[in-house]
Amino acid sequence: MTAPKTNELGWMLDEVLKVPEARHAILLSADGMLRAHSADIGRDDAERLAAGLSGVQSISRSTAEFCGRPDTPWRQTLIEFAHGYVFLVAAGEGTHLAVSTTEDVDMEAVTYRMHKMVDRLGKELTSPARRDTGSPA
Numbered sequence: 001m002t003a004p005k006t007n008e009l010g011w012m013l014d015e016v017l018k019v020p021e022a023r024h025a026i027l028l029s030a031d032g033m034l035r036a037h038s039a040d041i042g043r044d045d046a047e048r049l050a051a052g053l054s055g056v057q058s059i060s061r062s063t064a065e066f067c068g069r070p071d072t073p074w075r076q077t078l079i080e081f082a083h084g085y086v087f088l089v090a091a092g093e094g095t096h097l098a099v100s101t102t103e104d105v106d107m108e109a110v111t112y113r114m115h116k117m118v119d120r121l122g123k124e125l126t127s128p129a130r131r132d133t134g135s136p137a
Contacts (some may be wrong), residue, residue: 007043011119016097016113021105023084026050028059030094053088053098060088065119074109087111091118 003128013025026046027035032054039047059075079086084102087110097114112130 007036008088010039012036012117013038013097016099016110016117019101019105020114021109022110023029023102025099026053027059028096028098029055030054030096048099053096057088057096067098078107087114089114089118090123103112104127 009027013027013036016022016025017040021026024041024046025038026041026049028039028050029035032045033050034043034050037043041049056077056079057074059095060077064070064072064074073090075090079088081101084100085105085107087101087107089097089111099110099114101110104126
């Protein structure tokens, strides 16, 4: 199975970027496949970043016991750089939403908009785990 070549959900990601100082948005599956990207980022870059952010989410999830319980579900990761942030949130079963911003962004506004989008779109953002479709032995 490959990522869809159309960007049917891209318009929704553009909505998240209406927060001043937001740069790019991508929607990815847990296994790093690009589902959608905002208009201002190319497909090749978005695919590369989706793969990397999938790893970030996996590493974040593996540290749950640091919060007291190993079965604590992962919800969000924030990465800070010298000139901006990357917000990564759970967006449905097997799907994650990532938004990059400048350092001057209103962090509360961008996370609020991300979570509202996830709430509003619900099942549209779900990527169930891929299953083996091979023939039985």
